[in-house]
Amino acid sequence: MKPKQCNGKVLSNIKILDNIYEMKLTGDFQGNPGQFYMLRSWDKEPFLSRPLSICNIEGNLLTFLYEVKGKGTDIFSKLREGNVLNLLGPLGTGFPLNNEGKIGVVAGGIGIAPMIYLCKSLKNDIDFYGGFREKPFYMDTIGKNVNKLYISTDSGKEGYNGFITDIFNPEEYSVVYTCGPMPMMSKVKNICEEKNVPLYISMEKRMACGVGACLGCSIKTTSGIRRVCKDGPVFRGEEIIFHD
């Protein structure tokens, strides 16, 4: 599916928790789980567009789940119903959906965003592991599409008190997908390698163009230098080199 430029009209943009927002746009959208869009709701400043991964597509409705981290996402958080954004996408290489058997999904914090669309799109049985700092969010939506839901919080306010990787065991899964903070994904990779379970990792890196041209998001992998925006963001686990 070829990426294109299009407009999206804000239907809703609500604060879910602290710095986490959910924005729903109407328009003509396409995309696979793990792919992303470059977005801007401004003219020339900030200079660059912002990459957000697809959280859900349903009919003419596109959902993003995002964390306010800087200038761009702060502007997004102030958008209201009827505001229009310029979008570029869908971009990148997403998750493969053709695996047989039971699947494990491990996500941390805002890394759950692409996993929502992934869980909805997979026909397999899924166990979902979500790790959060303070409080979990969006778990009702996730719960609808998965078998079992494992939750951990650093705060101990809900679920297991500690890291999600403490309670993750990949032995019964034919494949595992992960997205979240680097230390978490690095641990997931080690656990999966130990048990010989195939893994797919969704990476994050600062981007300028989003289409593969600027080489700003290049990473060193076991298969050479790859672009997170075009060759990824989803890579096979064995390709990724974490620097712990």
Added chain:
Amino acid sequence: MTSVEMFGIKFKNPVITASGTFTRDYEDFFPLSKLGGICTKGLTLNEKEGNSGVRIHETTGGLLNSIGLQNPGVDRYISKELPHMEKYDTVIIANVGGSTMEEYVRTVEKLNNTNIHIIELNISCPNVKEGGMAFGIKSDIAFKVVSEVKKVCKKPLIVKLSPNAENILDMAYKCCEAGADGLSLVNTFSGMAIDIKNRKPVFDNTIAGLSGPCIKPIALRMVYEVSRIVNVPIIGIGGIVDYKDALEYIMAGALAVQVGSGNFMKPDICLDIINGIEEFMEKENIKSLEEIRGIARRY
């Protein structure tokens, strides 16, 4: 109407994509044959992995980059990428980087036997340690490298100048004396950013290259000044994001322009710029860009 000519090569329009900012990944968004020209990523003799750590950092009105000339090496570019680029009905400019005199010469020799139209010598990349930059700062060193390259180069040779040169006018003059057929200016400005939480520079290399609208007034001034003292075609570069920016460079004396970071704002920004120039010319009853080239130099 918008066409321009340099070295006997016809450009449909004066809009060229700048080195390192444009690949055929953009063909998803518009027909690349609409472009005046395409400049390749900086090619070096051997493959380069580029720099580690953060490579992109947004600033007010632009961005800092520290890519470090990541490229597959000139041989692989010629065998794997160039055949695709040749499909487009546009002028292809090969940008050549390097860190030694010999590397520049050998890379250019390899490009001599290809269908590349023009060679742009990058003596000004700020992001490669041990060299590159020195060629772009000292005009005597630039004179030597341009002279050596010119001896072997069978294509028209453009030298891309660094705004970090000790004296941009002296640099421009010496490059022309050494045999440059044209000049393109400017490359990125040396800059840096500091991560205040970690209390250290954002980039592993500390210094990075600043581009975008924030550099335009300075780059424009340099094009204006250089175009008054040299007689070769000039390509204006620096912060062009709309047709008005492009026309300013042309009125300052540039024959053509390159659009770099602007491509990151909007993938078909070059098309908007080309159309904008055409509309402006129609409205202002300008038959050829020659009528307005360097027109601001009267003042």
